Amino acid sequence: MGEIIWLASYPKSGNTWFRAFLSNLLSEEGDTVDINHLETDGIASNRILFDEMTGIDSEDMTMDEIDALRPEVYEYIAEALTKTSFVKIHDAYTHLTDGRPLIPSYKAKAIYIVRNPLDVAVSFSYHNNSSLDKTIDNMAKDDFCFCSRPIKFHTQLRQKLLSWSGHVDSWFDNNGIPVHVIRYEDMKNKPFETFKKAVEFIGLLCDDEKIKNALELSQFERLKAQEEKTGFREKPTNMNAFFREGKTGGWRDHLSEEQVSRILEKHKRVMKNLGYIDENNNIVF
Amino acid sequence: MDKYVYKAYGLIIESDFFIPEFIEFQGQPVVFIKYGEVKPFLENPDEKRIRFEAAKDEFLLKLEGVAKFYVANGNEIIVEPDVDAEMDDIRVFLLGSVFAALLQQKQYLVLHGSSIVVNGKGILFTGSSGSGKSTLAAALCKKGYKLLTDDLCAIKLNETGKPEIIPGFPKLKLWKDSVLLLGENIDSLTPIRSKLQKYRLDAAAVFSQDSVPMSKMYILCDQSNSELMIETVQSTDKLKELITNTYRYRFMKAQGGRSHHFKQIAAVANVVDISKITRDKKLTTLEQMLTLCEEEINTVWER
Structure with missing residues (x-):
């Protein structure tokens, strides 16, 4: 009997890194898993999957009509699973107008990966090839979405991200799905302990050696080297490299004081809860 | 009730409602699009997913707010519109998945x-x-x-x-x-x-x-x-x-x-x-x- 493990995160928070780790852990072969063929199971906002499951051309539907069917699509998939399936998701945990959650609780668990929003802002602005100020504004918008411009086709379904804090709150406060939270900074600073806990939460039986080996194979430098060699298909157009710096605290080289204070103003409460700001109001990473 | 006759995909089609996308035509229809009650499910579907069911020569599609569609034997489409459905909405899905099912039944x-x-x-x-x-x-x-x-x-x-x-x-x-x-x-x-x-x-x-x-x-x-x-x-x-x-x-x-x-x-x-x-x-x-x-x-x- 399988279940869906949602790999949930705001963009640029370490989701791909976590998927690379899982792929290396699940891979039968000893070689490093190809970043263009990760062994996880796609993304929740995959349009083709939706069309296949419903028999309807989602491009002829409104975004709200699509959302109204998404819970059933995920329940159908969960029901049909024979093994654990890992699905990436950037949607916030939201509810439809009739009160149903977008992500049903039936046979589902979530790993929620979170990263210091100061670093997310820098990474996200590179990712979208847009200015830091615009990125900071977007991260503050309570109704921010991916793929929502109504005048064109989008390869993926609309994803409501909410603000950065809203995204974190939505997954933390959900009453339906058990969530295991991982901080990007802990993945970086105490990898073995952090990844081992995640593996235990998922319920995979792996010895410590295997985890260490998978960690070794999915080191940031290795992923970056692979991208340099073969490219990465998930890299957006106009972005130089998907795997850029992969470090913590890089924001100090990029953000102005004013930009930092705008992020703090909007996200202070959540940052404190996550330990990104300590009791003396100092930024931790 | 007035009937409309069209030609599309090489088929002469009679419809209970206006389909401005199609070309009007005169002739003996081989496909009939009718208003009617659509059965809630197929008896023995070979495939049943979120909104469609399909069996040999039978197809069912149910769309809340739009209509239920039933297609059979490559010659019949029954449409049961939802109360607040607009005709434009119905035709979009009729001319998409529903017609595809009909053409497949016709062995195109x-x-x-x-x-x-x-x-x-x-x-x-x-x-x-x-x-x-x-x-x-x-x-x-x-x-x-x-x-x-x-x-x-x-x-x-x-x-x-x-x-x-x-x-x-x-x-x-x-x-x-x-x-x-x-x-x-x-x-x-x-x-x-x-x-x-x-x-x-x-x-x-x-x-x-x-x-x-x-x-x-x-x-x-x-x-x-x-x-x-x-x-x-x-x-x-x-x-x-x-x-x-x-x-x-x-x-x-x-x-x-x-x-x-x-x-x-x-x-x-x-x-x-x-x-x-x-x-x-x-x-x-x-x-x-x-x-x-x-x-x-x-x-x-x-x-």
Whole structure:
């Protein structure tokens, strides 16, 4: 009997890194898993999957009509699973107008990966090839979405991200799905302990050696080297490299004081809860 | 009740309601679109998913806020509209998945794409949703090529076993950004549904009413960071591509059409050249695509 493990995160928070780790852990072969063929199971906002499951051309539907069917699509998939399936998701945990959650609780668990929003802002602005100020504004918008411009086709379904804090709150406060939270900074600073806990939460039986080996194979430098060699298909157009710096605290080289204070103003409460700001109001990473 | 009679996909169709997308016609209908009560489920579906069920010669699609549709034996479509449904909404889905199921029951090969006529031969542009099939077909029609189909491409084998593309109906479905890209006046167009910024472009003036032999298929691929390039699909990969680009392969399989479908795609693979055009939609202009395609389709003719 399988279940869906949602790999949930705001963009640029370490989701791909976590998927690379899982792929290396699940891979039968000893070689490093190809970043263009990760062994996880796609993304929740995959349009083709939706069309296949419903028999309807989602491009002829409104975004709200699509959302109204998404819970059933995920329940159908969960029901049909024979093994654990890992699905990436950037949607916030939201509810439809009739009160149903977008992500049903039936046979589902979530790993929620979170990263210091100061670093997310820098990474996200590179990712979208847009200015830091615009990125900071977007991260503050309570109704921010991916793929929502109504005048064109989008390869993926609309994803409501909410603000950065809203995204974190939505997954933390959900009453339906058990969530295991991982901080990007802990993945970086105490990898073995952090990844081992995640593996235990998922319920995979792996010895410590295997985890260490998978960690070794999915080191940031290795992923970056692979991208340099073969490219990465998930890299957006106009972005130089998907795997850029992969470090913590890089924001100090990029953000102005004013930009930092705008992020703090909007996200202070959540940052404190996550330990990104300590009791003396100092930024931790 | 007044009946409307049309011709589309080579079939004479009688309908209980107005379908302005189709061409009016006089003749003995072989397909009947009726209002009526739709059964809640199929007795023995071979495939049952979130909103559709399919069995041999039977198909059911249920869309809240729009309608329930039941298709049987390749000659009957029953429509039960929801209370607050708009006719535009009903027709969008009728002319999509529902008609595809009917054509499959009729044992047509239904591929996902738009096709045009070049010197008497049918050229199909296929590819996944959003890959630019309709936009490219529309741009080529503006250059004087004739339109055969948009979205659903119905193919039949003729008496010598060669595939022919059957003309659909003279409309193209385009998102607003494509309409603007083509330089069309958006104010003169009607959205396909009041809730969507997607429009129907009339192609009556450039519509081919005759079936033509299918000679070439292009698969459009939108891939981040890719250069504009064209490559031939090797014979060994042709069947796989034809299955991938079959419209709603699952419906067809469940409706008992699997072995027939295989014969059809094998016949297509035998005589049709297939090439893949890859580009990054963000980096390649429509002009560049047009130049490449015109060069390409003209060599098809010379060969």
